[in-house]
Amino acid sequence: MSEHGDRERKIRVLVAKPGLDGHDRGAKVVARALRDAGMEVIYTGLRQTPEMIAEAALQEDVDVVGLSVLSGAHMVLVPRVIDLLRANGMDDTLVLVGGIIPDEDVPALEITAHRVLWSALLLLGLCALSGRLGEAVGALRDRRLRATFALTTLLLSGNWILYIWAVNHGFILQGSLGYYINPLVNVVLGMLVLRERLRRAQALAVGLAFLAVLWRTLSLGEPPWIALFLGVTFGLYGLLRKTAAAGALVGLTVETLLLAPVCLAYLAALEAQGKGAFLHGGPVRDFLLAGTGVFTTVPLLLFVVGARRVTLATLGLMQYLAPSGMFLLAVGHYGEPFSPAQGFAFGLIWAALALYSLDALRAHRQGARGR
Numbered sequence: 001m002s003e004h005g006d007r008e009r010k011i012r013v014l015v016a017k018p019g020l021d022g023h024d025r026g027a028k029v030v031a032r033a034l035r036d037a038g039m040e041v042i043y044t045g046l047r048q049t050p051e052m053i054a055e056a057a058l059q060e061d062v063d064v065v066g067l068s069v070l071s072g073a074h075m076v077l078v079p080r081v082i083d084l085l086r087a088n089g090m091d092d093t094l095v096l097v098g099g100i101i102p103d104e105d106v107p108a109l110e111i112t113a114h115r116v117l118w119s120a121l122l123l124l125g126l127c128a129l130s131g132r133l134g135e136a137v138g139a140l141r142d143r144r145l146r147a148t149f150a151l152t153t154l155l156l157s158g159n160w161i162l163y164i165w166a167v168n169h170g171f172i173l174q175g176s177l178g179y180y181i182n183p184l185v186n187v188v189l190g191m192l193v194l195r196e197r198l199r200r201a202q203a204l205a206v207g208l209a210f211l212a213v214l215w216r217t218l219s220l221g222e223p224p225w226i227a228l229f230l231g232v233t234f235g236l237y238g239l240l241r242k243t244a245a246a247g248a249l250v251g252l253t254v255e256t257l258l259l260a261p262v263c264l265a266y267l268a269a270l271e272a273q274g275k276g277a278f279l280h281g282g283p284v285r286d287f288l289l290a291g292t293g294v295f296t297t298v299p300l301l302l303f304v305v306g307a308r309r310v311t312l313a314t315l316g317l318m319q320y321l322a323p324s325g326m327f328l329l330a331v332g333h334y335g336e337p338f339s340p341a342q343g344f345a346f347g348l349i350w351a352a353l354a355l356y357s358l359d360a361l362r363a364h365r366q367g368a369r370g371r
Helices: 003-008 025-036 050-060 074-087 108-129 133-141 143-168 172-192 200-220 225-243 248-272 283-307 312-318 321-333 340-370
Strands: 012-016 040-043 064-069 094-099
Touching (some): 012 025, 025 064, 025 094, 064 074, 108 248, 108 283, 133 143, 133 248, 143 172, 143 248, 172 225, 172 321, 172 340, 200 340, 248 283
Parallel strands (some): 012 040, 012 064, 064 094
16 A cells, blocks of 8 residues: 555544443444544444454454443443453454543452441340350360361451452352352361262262363362352351251351451551541442441341242252352353353353252251151
């Protein structure tokens, strides 16, 4: 092309709507304004995946990619688009982002600290109202119980920190996978630590879960470390709590109280450095941070109470509600990539859980008839 042709080449812009939000009026206004300014504009339409956007940018040989995101899932979708553009050799392509830009995420460690402190306050109040405050104090004074709860506190806090980090950094699917495999981790821990014998269906379920992790590792190039950490730490937490002679309310109260001084010191240090989020980000953020105590404690206690009133089959299905909700949010709302390889891995996990649940139900019914 001649030098004159190079000077007249129009800037090519790709306007895209990643994710599942269905509003594109603003994106169309921006596209029209860019056209009026003399640029060539390609609009990809609604509900585009990062892979579709990167492929369109490569095919159209654009200079600029404009992303409009109204779901607030920028930290999930935008880095994925940028990574795919770089993989296609489009390192020099300018990426502009608009829509509803969320405030900077509160770090996972700070959220966990608030979760512990507000939970401790709420649990202390519940212990006082139920007349079990003395039992909690007694557990703190018991050296053996205190040592057990120190270990469970480390496991639980590590689980919470990584889970919150995963949500903030676009790994909700792995978080979902971790809590899906947790019942199967419990089966393996029972076999290895408590010397429990696996029934045939349980062994098959564990085998399917192993195949799912292996397939996911081979197909995507790395093990699902987040999912494995969440599943194993929560499994070990449950194993240790099973040996502790304390109920759910007292046990969780002791765990949060053991960690509360560390969390309070950490939050005080953040505040002294001017980096604290609480009371510095608006009433909505303050409500969410303080609400972590309620959102943590109330569902757990309701589950413990409800577990005594429902059948084992119902209880078994209930434990899959949380990871199922996470899965739907990850894929349906935040638009996390869900490849066929991931679909196959999740299919194996779901098959394993179906076997596990049916076997547990059958064993429960046989035990009931035996009584």
